Structure formats: structure tokens, C-alpha cells
Amino acid sequence: MVMDILRALFGSGANVVRETAEVFRVNAEAADQRSIETQRAALEQMAGEFRLENRGLFDRIIDGLNRIPRPAMALGTIGLFVAAMVDPLWFGERMAGLALVPEPLWWLLGAIVSFYFGARYQAKGQDFQRSIASTVARAPHVAESIRTLRALNPSSPGVADNGGDADLALTALTPTDNPALAEWRRRG
Incomplete structure (x- = not known):
């Protein structure tokens, strides 16, 4: 009779301590596995939305414009x-x-x-x-x-216009001494 009461309280078998502890605390391994499965499902859904074969001409044009x-x-x-x-x-x-x-x-x-x-x-x-x-x-x-x-x-037009100033026109046309040119001629 004691065994029947203990089985009723703690379960019938496999891992009595684990089953009893899960009543008071979440199983961390099972919670991690559920989290991974949720994340994998979300990523698969997003990948399905963005597959190239699912995308129309409009989506490809907008993606191209966003890169410009x-x-x-x-x-x-x-x-x-x-x-x-x-x-x-x-x-x-x-x-x-x-x-x-x-x-x-x-x-x-x-x-x-x-x-x-x-x-x-x-x-x-x-x-x-x-x-x-x-x-x-x-x-x-x-x-x-x-x-x-x-x-x-x-x-x-008129950038080099001397404005009718004859002295300025003659000064612009009169050759002047160029020391570099004179040196070059001397060497040549």
C-alpha cells in the first residue's frame, strides 16, 4: 500500500526525482530545445519569404533601388x-x-x-x-x-582688351628680358 501511494505521488517509473523536480522547476534542457526549435522555425519562415524564386520583379527592382x-x-x-x-x-x-x-x-x-x-x-x-x-x-x-x-x-570676348590704352598695348607687345630664356640660348 505504501508503494502504491508513493507511485501515485512520484510517478510510476523512469526517473522519479526528475519528474518530481519538474513540477517545481522548468526542465532547462527541454526549455533550451523548445527555444532552438522556435528560432529555427522563425528563420525557416523568414528564409521562405526571401527566397529568390518567391520574389517578383517589383521586389527585385526595389532592392536594386535601395542599393543606389x-x-x-x-x-x-x-x-x-x-x-x-x-x-x-x-x-x-x-x-x-x-x-x-x-x-x-x-x-x-x-x-x-x-x-x-x-x-x-x-x-x-x-x-x-x-x-x-x-x-x-x-x-x-x-x-x-x-x-x-x-x-x-x-x-x-574682350578679356585681353586694353581699353584703348596705346601704351598698355605696346608694353604687352614689346619683348622683355627673360633670364631663363637667355641662359638657355647661351648654352645652345
Whole structure:
């Protein structure tokens, strides 16, 4: 009778201590196995969603578009450096034009780029009217800068114009001493 009572309390067999302990505490090995099975099922589901054969043309196009911005920004920045070296006047005109962009538009661009790349962006409270007024006030200066840059272009007519000054024209045409050239002629 005692054995029947003990069997009823502690189970009928295999591992009485383990079965009794599991009543009060979770079996760590079984819990780990359930966790692994749950994680494996989640990974299999995600892998099934992202298999190439399950993806349509739209998904592939969007993935391709998502890979464009970072390289485009990097190559564009390098392109700006190259443009500044190849044609400084063209580059100067473009940069002078950028000076006319209102400051709130730069903030908006910064926010878009910051959020796109996951960075945090803190908006600064600035007076919109003040920035517009300062932008409009800079417009004549920028226009004058563009005129000055265009005047520096060697293909512009009148760049070497002496303004009717005969002495200046004669001075420009009169050969002068060139010590390096004289030395070269002496050696030759």
C-alpha cells in the first residue's frame, strides 16, 4: 500500500526525482530545445519569404533601388572634386547658385538624408523669414560673383582688351628680358 501511494505521488517509473523536480522547476534542457526549435522555425519562415524564386520583379527592382543612394552620393561627391579641378569656372557658377538655396531647404535635405541613413536628427528652431530675407539679400552678390567668374573665362570676348590704352598695348607687345630664356640660348 505504501508503494502504491508513493507511485501515485512520484510517478510510476523512469526517473522519479526528475519528474518530481519538474513540477517545481522548468526542465532547462527541454526549455533550451523548445527555444532552438522556435528560432529555427522563425528563420525557416523568414528564409521562405526571401527566397529568390518567391520574389517578383517589383521586389527585385526595389532592392536594386535601395542599393543606389550610398554609392551615388559617394561617387557624386568625388565627381564634384573632379569637376572643380577640370573646370573651376563651371564649378564656381554651380556653387554660387547653391548659395541661393534657402536654409530651411538645406535643413529638409539634411533631415531626409539623416533619416534615410538611420542617423538621428534634431530639428533646430530657426526663423524662416530671417533665412529667406538673408537669401534674398545674397542674390545680388551671387549674381555679381557669377559675372566675375564668367569674365575670367579665357574664351570670353574682350578679356585681353586694353581699353584703348596705346601704351598698355605696346608694353604687352614689346619683348622683355627673360633670364631663363637667355641662359638657355647661351648654352645652345
